[in-house]
Amino acid sequence: MIASVECSAVSGEVYAPPSKSYTHRAILITSLGPGGRVLRPLLSADTLATISASEAFGAKIGKEEKKDDLFIDGVGDLPQTPENVIDVLNSGTTLRFCSAVAALTDGAVLTGDSSIRTRPNGPLLDSLRELGADAFSIKNNGKAPLVIRGKMLGGTAHLQGGLSSQFLSALFIASPLAERETRIRIVGELKSRPYAEITLDMLHDAGITIEEGEQEFIVPGGQSFDLERYTIPGDFSSASYPLAAAAVTGSEVMVKGILPSRQGDSAIIDILTLMGAQVSWNRESGDLRIKGGELEGIEIDAGRTPDLVPTIAVLGAVAKGTTTVVNAEHVRHKETDRLHAMAVELTKMGAKVKERPDGLEITGGKLHGASVHGYHDHRIVMALTVAGLVAGETRIDTAEAVDVSYPGFFREMERLGARVRVE
Numbered sequence: 001m002i003a004s005v006e007c008s009a010v011s012g013e014v015y016a017p018p019s020k021s022y023t024h025r026a027i028l029i030t031s032l033g034p035g036g037r038v039l040r041p042l043l044s045a046d047t048l049a050t051i052s053a054s055e056a057f058g059a060k061i062g063k064e065e066k067k068d069d070l071f072i073d074g075v076g077d078l079p080q081t082p083e084n085v086i087d088v089l090n091s092g093t094t095l096r097f098c099s100a101v102a103a104l105t106d107g108a109v110l111t112g113d114s115s116i117r118t119r120p121n122g123p124l125l126d127s128l129r130e131l132g133a134d135a136f137s138i139k140n141n142g143k144a145p146l147v148i149r150g151k152m153l154g155g156t157a158h159l160q161g162g163l164s165s166q167f168l169s170a171l172f173i174a175s176p177l178a179e180r181e182t183r184i185r186i187v188g189e190l191k192s193r194p195y196a197e198i199t200l201d202m203l204h205d206a207g208i209t210i211e212e213g214e215q216e217f218i219v220p221g222g223q224s225f226d227l228e229r230y231t232i233p234g235d236f237s238s239a240s241y242p243l244a245a246a247a248v249t250g251s252e253v254m255v256k257g258i259l260p261s262r263q264g265d266s267a268i269i270d271i272l273t274l275m276g277a278q279v280s281w282n283r284e285s286g287d288l289r290i291k292g293g294e295l296e297g298i299e300i301d302a303g304r305t306p307d308l309v310p311t312i313a314v315l316g317a318v319a320k321g322t323t324t325v326v327n328a329e330h331v332r333h334k335e336t337d338r339l340h341a342m343a344v345e346l347t348k349m350g351a352k353v354k355e356r357p358d359g360l361e362i363t364g365g366k367l368h369g370a371s372v373h374g375y376h377d378h379r380i381v382m383a384l385t386v387a388g389l390v391a392g393e394t395r396i397d398t399a400e401a402v403d404v405s406y407p408g409f410f411r412e413m414e415r416l417g418a419r420v421r422v423e
């Protein structure tokens with residue numbers, strides 16, 4: 001699918017889609033216990049992969065007829081051995097979380113699309129082996145297809161923290177059902193930490209105890225899950241696109257449904273404010289209002305907020321002066337190498353971008369239209385769409401990738417007045 005974008009401003013109101021990260025966790029955690037309801041879930045390609053995987057472990061999941069709410073009949077702390085290979089499609093979260101759950105069963109084979117098969121899982125496989133499971137990559141390079149054989153019993157795992165927080169979240173979700181206590185020691189700096197904090201929060205709501213330290217976590221074994229009812233908050237990463245669209249076009253937009261939560265990507269509010277946009281957030285009503293203006297470059301540490309990097313790169317390409325993104329090496333291991341992708345594509349649009357090993361240096365200026373590549377990556381496609389609003393005459397390929405996290409993206413942007421056509 002090609003998205004064609006013309007110069008246009010945006011205005012009006014848009015609802016933030018429900019959080020992808022919260023939805024994955026709510027489905028899996030509810031499925032592991034007796035069952036319950038997930039209210040206002042995100043139904044997208046990635047979360048459908050987690051629904052299928054939870055069903056493969058024995059949960060029964062249905063959708064209410066008129067609303068998207070899910071009702072789940074869970075496995076009562078006894079995930080079953082899947083009958084077949086688990087296909088996680090494009091979803092790293094599903095791959096990592098379900099690999100750990102598979103270690104509680106006799107075993108499973110997990111794989112996904114061509115992007116998933118390039119992403120690293122070595123630290124998780126090493127930890128699962130330390131905890132008593134057999135876990136390996138068929139190609140012996142840490143990448144899917146992965147073979148997991150149970151059972152993980154507990155013990156001490158030494159987990160490399162520098163690549164992804166999803167390995168830690170995966171161990172948090174599975175280890176309460178191990179027979180014995182699990183100790184997880186983080187080696188090095190833990191990247192994307194807020195996502196591990198979301199997992200801890202939701203497990204706490206499900207009645208799970210985890211002793212938290214800075215670099216060490218202790219999870220007692222033999223616990224029981226019970227998440228009866230969970231309402232999914234709005235997604236800050238998805239909200240960053242309409243917010244950035246207003247910021248770069250100097251327009252005014254209200255994003256609704258943005259209540260406080262543990263999402264690290266709420267940092268987008270401070271980033272936009274520091275760059276010169278006027279942002280006000282009513283935390284009670286969940287209304288986030290932005291008025292764009294002249295933007296100025298800043299330095300941003302993206303260690304905790306990897307998913308904002310494509311959005312920040314576009315803001316930097318339009319802002320006055322230089323925007324520097326640092327501490328973002330882990331952003332190279334997403335659906336595509338997002339540092340490289342944004343450097344190459346924004347350069348095609350006339351921006352001056354230097355790619356560094358752990359980030360980007362972007363000197364803003366006037367963008368012009370171009371045919372750009374979306375890399376089958378939802379965040380690259382959405383960020384380049386925002387850039388297209390100021391560049392004009394922009395064509396983005398693989399635009400169907402938005403289905404991964406924000407299926408209504410183009411429709412909503414059009415409703416806000418953006419001149420976008422998809423065919």
Ligand SMILES: O=C(O)C1=C[C@@H](OP(=O)(O)O)[C@@H](O)[C@H](O)C1
Pocket residue numbers: 020021022093163164165166169191192195196306307330
């Ligand atoms: O746990 C999660 O829900 C996520 C964690 C982050 O990944 P890493 O921890 O691999 O950086 C983030 O990029 C991803 O979109 C969602």
Ligand SMILES: C=C(OP(=O)(O)O)C(=O)O
Pocket residue numbers: 020046090091092093094307334335379405
């Ligand atoms: C990297 C992402 O997700 P995942 O790791 O689940 O594929 C994302 O949504 O940007």
